[in-house]
Amino acid sequence: xxxxxxxxxxxxxxxxxxxxxxxxxxxxxxxxxxxxxxxxxxxxxxxxxxxxxxxxxxxxxxxxxxxxxxxxxxxxxxxxxxxxxxxxxxxxxxxxxxxxxxxxxxxxxxxxxxxxxxxxxxxxxxxxxxxxxxxxxxxxxxxxxxxxxxxxxxxxxxxxxxxxxxxxxxxxxxxxxxxxxxxxxxxxxxxxxxxxxxxxxxxxxxxxxxxxxxxxxxxxxxxxxxxxxxxxxxxxxxxxxxxxxxxxxxxxxxxxxxxxxxxxxxxxxxxxxxxxxxxxxxxxxxxxxxxxxxxxxxxxxxxxxxxxxxxxxxxxxxxxxxxxxxxxxxxxxxxxxxxxxxxxxxxxxxxxxxxxxxxxxxxxx
Ligand SMILES: Cc1ncc(COP(=O)(O)O)c(C=O)c1O
Numbered sequence: 001x002x003x004x005x006x007x008x009x010x011x012x013x014x015x016x017x018x019x020x021x022x023x024x025x026x027x028x029x030x031x032x033x034x035x036x037x038x039x040x041x042x043x044x045x046x047x048x049x050x051x052x053x054x055x056x057x058x059x060x061x062x063x064x065x066x067x068x069x070x071x072x073x074x075x076x077x078x079x080x081x082x083x084x085x086x087x088x089x090x091x092x093x094x095x096x097x098x099x100x101x102x103x104x105x106x107x108x109x110x111x112x113x114x115x116x117x118x119x120x121x122x123x124x125x126x127x128x129x130x131x132x133x134x135x136x137x138x139x140x141x142x143x144x145x146x147x148x149x150x151x152x153x154x155x156x157x158x159x160x161x162x163x164x165x166x167x168x169x170x171x172x173x174x175x176x177x178x179x180x181x182x183x184x185x186x187x188x189x190x191x192x193x194x195x196x197x198x199x200x201x202x203x204x205x206x207x208x209x210x211x212x213x214x215x216x217x218x219x220x221x222x223x224x225x226x227x228x229x230x231x232x233x234x235x236x237x238x239x240x241x242x243x244x245x246x247x248x249x250x251x252x253x254x255x256x257x258x259x260x261x262x263x264x265x266x267x268x269x270x271x272x273x274x275x276x277x278x279x280x281x282x283x284x285x286x287x288x289x290x291x292x293x294x295x296x297x298x299x300x301x302x303x304x305x306x307x308x309x310x311x312x313x314x315x316x317x318x319x320x321x322x323x324x325x326x327x328x329x330x331x332x333x334x335x336x337x338x339x340x341x342x343x344x345x346x347x348x349x350x351x352x353x354x355x356x357x358x359x360x361x362x363x364x365x
């Protein structure tokens with residue numbers, strides 16, 4: 001076991017080295033097994049080593065890894081078509097992460113409208129690159145890196161004729177798992193329409209089935225002009241996407257934006273398999289397991305969230321509970337000082353959910 005490695009200290013890592021995964025289970029280098037209710041921070045949506053994306057990635061690995069975006073590849077074309085179908089007509093820009101998808105959205109909105117201001121929300125999280133950080137409504141994360149990109153405003157009251165886009169997460173994830181109300185989303189939609197601004201939903205965390213629908217906007221009933229996706233899209237291979245609705249301005253022309261690795265054939269092949277697997281049956285399962293977990297978690301504190309993006313507000317700090325749960329064989333996360341965050345694989349069984357609740361109660365005892 002390598003206890004420490006020469007990496008820059010941007011993370012507080014727990015003292016465990018995972019070496020294998022299978023479904024909802026992780027195994028460490030000492031052979032201990034853990035029930036994974038975090039899924040790599042809402043990434044491994046189909047569980048570890050799910051056969052569909054694993055087989056698709058293997059097949060593509062043996063055929064072609066990379067050609068650049070100067071040419072077409074079949075997995076990228078197929079993924080764009082599948083995402084367009086799911087959205088109800090949209091064109092994609094592919095990149096490698098959530099922050100990159102947000103960067104693409106910010107540049108697209110400025111180019112498409114000729115305006116410079118982005119209205120985001122207090123408590124939001126959109127990533128750590130300069131553009132994404134600039135529209136992240138958490139001053140403590142921004143302070144050390146200012147000056148940031150100008151033009152960010154926080155709060156719908158700032159929407160006006162200079163607004164290029166309103167950017168929001170349907171459920172604020174990193175900011176404490178706080179779902180926005182339907183009324184709030186409807187107000188954002190009508191303000192965007194009134195001022196000719198674009199409405200962009202950051203679905204990096206809520207997308208690809210986690211909400212109980214493929215996109216959280218389908219669950220909530222307010223359709224945006226564009227959506228960002230990343231985390232769950234390729235079940236753990238790096239990928240990000242900006243989807244722009246067919247009835248919105250395309251904004252971009254050749255040369256406006258790019259990504260060398262964006263649309264990588266292996267990641268896109270895995271993502272195609274993920275999109276096919278997130279079908280009506282799995283989405284119904286997400287809603288059922290969500291109800292079951294919510295009922296059990298309600299014993300522990302206020303429960304918030306949507307689908308399998310859930311949180312419990314505790315009466316004590318969350319970090320020691322995350323550590324105690326790990327020692328008990330349960331992987332969970334936090335989202336703020338007193339908030340436990342659960343983002344299990346969408347494939348978590350009801351039996352596994354029952355076991356997770358028992359392990360969590362043990363950690364809290
Ligand atoms: C809503 C949202 N947007 C953007 C990001 C940034 O994604 P990445 O870490 O892949 O850059 C995250 C990451 O947690 C997120 O939750």
